[in-house]
Amino acid sequence: MILIQIFLIVGFLVLLVWLITNPSSYQMRALTKIFAILFFIIAIITVIFPDTTNDIAHWFGVARGADLLLYILTMAFIFGMFSSYIQEKRLQKRIVILARKIAIIETDQRNIDKSK
């Protein structure tokens, strides 16, 4: 198996396991920041030395630098989708709690008004 296949499979598995174990929003935000910083560093390097992507790709066993970029992009995209899905579910739960509280307070208030 060439290096890139191992790299991709391990990458996907690690991501999946980590996402399933329900990371905290701190971890999620920290990882997003690490990704962002890495992205900028790599982006600047590849702009200055365009051929480095090819060299790195060859090292991983990928034919072209553009292909390697596509693989990394795919992984980043899946990570982004999953993390926003988890964030959305978390947000939804908080909204439910909040709305429920409002509803119950309103009803209690109505009961007080009625008994006056």
Added chain:
Amino acid sequence: MVKVCVIVPCYNEEQVVKKVLQDIKAHFKEVICVDDGSSDNSGNEIIKSGATLIEHPINLGAGAAIQTGIDYALQDPDVKLFITIDADGQHNIKDAVAMVEYLQRHNLDIVFGSRFIGNVESIHPIKKMFLKIAALFSTTTTGVKLTDPHIGLRVFNRKFAENLKLSLPDFTHASEVIHRIKEGDYKYDEVPVTVTYSDYSKAKGQPMINAINITVDLLINRITKK
């Protein structure tokens, strides 16, 4: 007689909700109707019926509405039994009376209605087949043997209500109830009931494609929960 509280989740049922609630009130004094952010006139109809209105400021889903009703009812320590029933009039409240009696006689934690050991009027054959497959799926995955686990008509005691804590807001809540039974090893049974699908409730029923959402949401919830 013990204090019973009926919880009715309601979403856009202005045409029928008042009559449904009045029928319930004829048998049970405590009726809580949770208006789940309806955009129609359901809220006023609920107030007119004399039931207690709890109004979600936004639409949250049937499961969330039931949980809100339970939270509210639990504030009264005298309430010993809880009934959930749909607001569209597909259930008969007399069945709930029989279920309460059954629960007390057999000392159970929760009693479900079942349209499949009871009667079901003018159900679409595809929907019937679909519900039976869903029941089979539920029984094989949880081991909780019920012929109609997705019915809206249930009676349960305070212990079960306190531990229910529905976290899935939408129609997935029916499966969540079943999981709670399994987790807490509660005593359950089912009683034959009549479900009538009027043209009104048929037009309002959830689309069957929603089963895909329910299944996926349940799986994700079970995996991500610690």
